[in-house]
Amino acid sequence: MPTNKLVLNGTSVASINGSHSNRANKRGAFQIMETGLTGKVVIVTGASGGIGSAVARKFAEEGAQVVLHYRRQRAQAEALELPREQSLLVGADLTKEAAVRQLFESAVKRFGRVDTLVANAGSWETRDVPLQEMSLRQWRATLDAVLTSTFLCMREFF
Secondary structure (H helix, E strand, O other), X not given: XXXXXXEEOOEEEEOOXXXXXXXXXXXXXXXOOOOXXXXXXXXXXXXXXXXXXXXXXXXHHOOOEEEEEEOOOHHHHHOOOOOHHHEEEEEOOOOOHHHHXXXXXXXXXXXXXXXXXXXXXXXXXXXXXXXXXXXXXHHHHHHHHHHHHHHHHHHHHX
């Protein structure tokens, strides 16, 4: 069984030993289950956004050490207020190979390894442009922000 976990768009691609927490028993009451995440090191890209911050918070609640990635919104990542000994904030442009490498190096330097990658970072184009009017520059920027960043993080993770 793999020792790493990779989550892409909510789908577990590889997994670590453990189970989901907060499953309902026959009476409908929730039981806290051991997830095996205590002490695991998790990088959450896009941790300054809504989904990323919720994911990061849940991993921290399960006892994981969480690397909070942000691109420009450091204040939102800091607002999670995770314990310092359990978290690390790292700003990076994930479309750049050197920045991705530095993200992982920072995680390893602080926590010794990376067990899980949640490739959550991405962006939503704010300009509503019909495809036939979209510039090549906008197209490439969107692909880089969503696909290239995920590719570079996955490559560095494995």
